[in-house]
Amino acid sequence: MKKRYKAALAIGVILIITGLGIFLYSPISNYLNNKNMQNSINDYENAVSQMYNDTDTEELKKQIEKISSERSTDYTVSDYIEENNIKPDPNKKEINWAYISLLREQMEEYNAQLLEHGQYELNDPFAYEQPSFDLASYSLYDNVFGHISAPAIDMDLPIYLGANQYNMNFGAVQLSYSSMPIGGKSTNAVFAAHRGYIGKIFFDNIVFLEEGDDVYITNPWEELHYKVAYTEIISPYDIEKCYIQKDRDLITLLTCHPYGYSEQRYMVVCERVEE
Secondary structure, eight states: OHHHHHHHHHHHHHHHHHHHHHHHHHHHHHHHHHHHHHHHHHHHHHHHHHHHHHSOHHHHHHHHHHHHHHHTSOOOHHHHHHHHTOOOOTTTTOOOHHHHHHHHHHHHHHHHHHHHHOOGGGGOHHHHHSOSSOGGGGTOTTOOOEEEEEGGGTEEEEEEESOOHHHHTTSEEEOBTBOOSSOOSSEEEEEEOOSSOTTOOSSTTGGGOOTTOEEEEEOSSOEEEEEEEEEEEEOTTOGGGGSOOTTOEEEEEEEEESTTOOSEEEEEEEEEOOO
16 A cells, blocks of 8 residues: 555656646746847847947048048948958957948848849748848847837847748847848838747737837847837738838738737738837
8 A cells, every 4th residue: 555655646746746847837938038038139239339439430431421522432331341451350259330331331222122123032931031141241240130129018039130940949030032120211121930939939929019009120220119000910922011112111020820820920010200
């Protein structure tokens, strides 16, 4: 009898421990994931803060404007970097403002090309999964471009370029062949993130965003303020609904719908607020 009692007790203890493990897995995993994402955002913020110590941004702009005027040509940041042989130092992981300025210049060109040539590649998963820019070559070594936040749902996620599965393990991803998230008329930066991902909370709560709620994009240059314009449930094949809308400054948030399934997409479209 004692052996049976001990065996039953041991089984009961094992079942209790297993049950507690299952019960606690999700909140503990969510906590650790949120902490890791916040650390990524903090590291990004610290890195970006260094750029203003490396080079006087206003002085760089003045030099480029002066050279353009003297040469009567459109002198660019790229020309400045090449002539002065400026190179980022991957060992120090310090951001060089000239390279960040180059990134901005080239992202603006990228957005202009999308507007001119269209966004048909958004229908091709292979195309929108590939990052449009290698951030490390511009001194952003941790591959984090910024972060997207929505105070109404207590969301703050790091942004990665390229909507591939690897990046989606760590935060929100920007779909290549949508606009770069730097704002401007006739742009629409499209972001995707998991919903219902076990142990991690990404875009789970964007379904609770309402018209007029604030959404912020922080990139290496500024914080952009948007407000929710409308929400819609669409088919995964209705990607044209994420295209650029002429003269509008938009961002679009996409996630799987309904919860735990992927037959549809929940879409939140936000429009830039004029500060």
